[in-house]
Amino acid sequence: MKYAFFPGCTMAYRLPFVEKSIRLVAPHFNIELVDLPFTCCPEPNSVRSFSDETWLALAARNLALAEKSKLDVLTACTGCHESFMTAKHELDTHPDRKDAVNEVLGEIGMEYTGVSAVKHMHQVLFDDIGPEAIAEKVKRPLELRVVTHSGCHMLRPEAILQIDDCEAPVKFDGLVEVLGIEPLEYMDKTMCCGTGTRRANREASFAILREKMTSMKMVNPDAAVVFCPSCFISFESGQRIVNKTFGTDFKLPVYYYTELLAVALEIPGMVPIIKAHRVKGPVTASAPGVPGEGRPVEAKN
Amino acid sequence: MTDTKTPEEIESIIESIRPCFQCGICASSCPVFRVAPEINPRHAIDEIVKTGVIEPDGTEWSCAYCLMCEQRCPMGVSLAHLLVAVKNISTEKGNAPEGLPEIIHSILSTGVIAQDSDLDKMREKYDLPPLKRPTAKEVRKVLELTGATDLLELYQSKGVGSD
Ligand code: SF4
Ligand code: SF4
Numbered sequence: 001m002k003y004a005f006f007p008g009c010t011m012a013y014r015l016p017f018v019e020k021s022i023r024l025v026a027p028h029f030n031i032e033l034v035d036l037p038f039t040c041c042p043e044p045n046s047v048r049s050f051s052d053e054t055w056l057a058l059a060a061r062n063l064a065l066a067e068k069s070k071l072d073v074l075t076a077c078t079g080c081h082e083s084f085m086t087a088k089h090e091l092d093t094h095p096d097r098k099d100a101v102n103e104v105l106g107e108i109g110m111e112y113t114g115v116s117a118v119k120h121m122h123q124v125l126f127d128d129i130g131p132e133a134i135a136e137k138v139k140r141p142l143e144l145r146v147v148t149h150s151g152c153h154m155l156r157p158e159a160i161l162q163i164d165d166c167e168a169p170v171k172f173d174g175l176v177e178v179l180g181i182e183p184l185e186y187m188d189k190t191m192c193c194g195t196g197t198r199r200a201n202r203e204a205s206f207a208i209l210r211e212k213m214t215s216m217k218m219v220n221p222d223a224a225v226v227f228c229p230s231c232f233i234s235f236e237s238g239q240r241i242v243n244k245t246f247g248t249d250f251k252l253p254v255y256y257y258t259e260l261l262a263v264a265l266e267i268p269g270m271v272p273i274i275k276a277h278r279v280k281g282p283v284t285a286s287a288p289g290v291p292g293e294g295r296p297v298e299a300k301n
Numbered sequence: 302m303t304d305t306k307t308p309e310e311i312e313s314i315i316e317s318i319r320p321c322f323q324c325g326i327c328a329s330s331c332p333v334f335r336v337a338p339e340i341n342p343r344h345a346i347d348e349i350v351k352t353g354v355i356e357p358d359g360t361e362w363s364c365a366y367c368l369m370c371e372q373r374c375p376m377g378v379s380l381a382h383l384l385v386a387v388k389n390i391s392t393e394k395g396n397a398p399e400g401l402p403e404i405i406h407s408i409l410s411t412g413v414i415a416q417d418s419d420l421d422k423m424r425e426k427y428d429l430p431p432l433k434r435p436t437a438k439e440v441r442k443v444l445e446l447t448g449a450t451d452l453l454e455l456y457q458s459k460g461v462g463s464d
Contacts, residue, residue: 009414020427037433039412046404049388053447104446108439156368192332196365200398207336
């Protein structure tokens with residue numbers, strides 16, 4: 001399947017190693033990624049808050065670009081995904097807004113019609129490929145116990161996104177299970193990581209992260225697994241600030257799902273990616289021919 | 302400015318939140334309220350319904366846009382829609398939080414949210430192709446026609462995001 005790949009600004013420029021893991025995994029599932037000259041999705045918390053009209057028109061431009069290439073869009077960031085899906089819903093259910101946007105797009109020789117679908121990597125892996133097909137490809141089960149964090153914009157608005165049950169999501173856990181990983185239930189599973197208010201209310205944002213991570217820590221996981229670069233940064237870098245601010249001692253490794261998938265499939269090229277993590281975790285990537293790099297999981301602690 | 306909300310638009314937003322019966326489920330679901338109880342989505346709605354005007358007081362920016370409030374509201378009140386409108390009005394009054402105009406400026410000049418060209422170097426490190434970028438002209442056109450450049454000028458006159 002061929003997609004217009006939309007890594008999003010955060011992944012492309014702040015977590016390129018995570019993007020690399022997606023590009024490494026894709027061919028193993030017959031996913032072909034096409035790069036197009038996209039703008040920022042644009043990010044709802046900034047651009048939509050600034051101007052709803054600008055947000056809608058830029059999102060429509062990106063979708064129109066995919067339409068021109070006759071491709072569906074594959075997203076990797078939940079923020080971008082929610083932004084596209086909400087914009088698409090707005091345009092497809094409000095003909096007046098669609099007309100207004102197309103008047104703007106007409107000025108740059110483009111038109112939004114709504115034919116291209118938008119899918120998140122999570123949906124392609126769970127709904128299209130399926131956990132069973134992934135399980136068949138696993139070479140090295142990763143014996144870990146993790147907490148999954150789907151992220152606000154993977155789950156909500158539920159009626160528009162329709163990815164999983166927004167109060168009790170199970171699909172992400174199903175995806176980690178087939179890698180030999182035990183997903184742990186925890187109290188605040190669907191709670192926000194706080195990243196959305198980091199700019200406006202720094203104190204509250206890190207207090208939210210403290211609450212969320214306290215809940216995660218109660219079940220003593222080896223790592224947290226996410227499907228969004230913003231959540232990744234929030235947990236991985238944010239925990240140090242939480243520790244400094246609130247005197248906590250979080251030291252939780254964070255992985256984006258496709259990183260663990262690539263390691264479990266023994267796809268070469270993962271060593272520098274795992275090395276790029278700031279909080280060192282129990283997963284080591286296999287580098288064929290390098291002694292000592294072959295073990296899937298190191299003894300923890 | 303194309304962005305200013307018309308009285309009809311404001312009226313329709315207020316109409317849409319009128320079913321609220323102040324049950325407080327939104328507040329008890331809100332992660333911000335959990336750590337900063339002075340920020341309460343239920344109060345915000347009550348204020349608007351009671352007064353009939355949308356008067357941003359700055360707390361709107363503390364919303365993390367997690368959408369839990371609107372997910373759980375038994376009356377189907379779309380708080381996200383309301384909050385976007387409140388933030389848009391706040392932006393027009395010159396009260397967008399620090400850093401936000403810079404982001405719009407970044408999109409205007411590069412199409413994306415990224416500070417400098419060195420970032421492509423980080424991509425090279427992982428053997429990733431530089432991403433294709435839109436032309437500056439088309440991005441500017443979209444921002445101009447939707448009022449963002451006018452709004453940005455408001456902030457640039459305050460010394461924000463100019464280069
Ligand atoms: S949950 Fe809905 S009805 Fe209840 S207070 Fe909040 S907005 Fe009003
Ligand atoms: S969307 Fe905003 S107001 Fe609603 S629950 Fe989330 S942080 Fe609170």
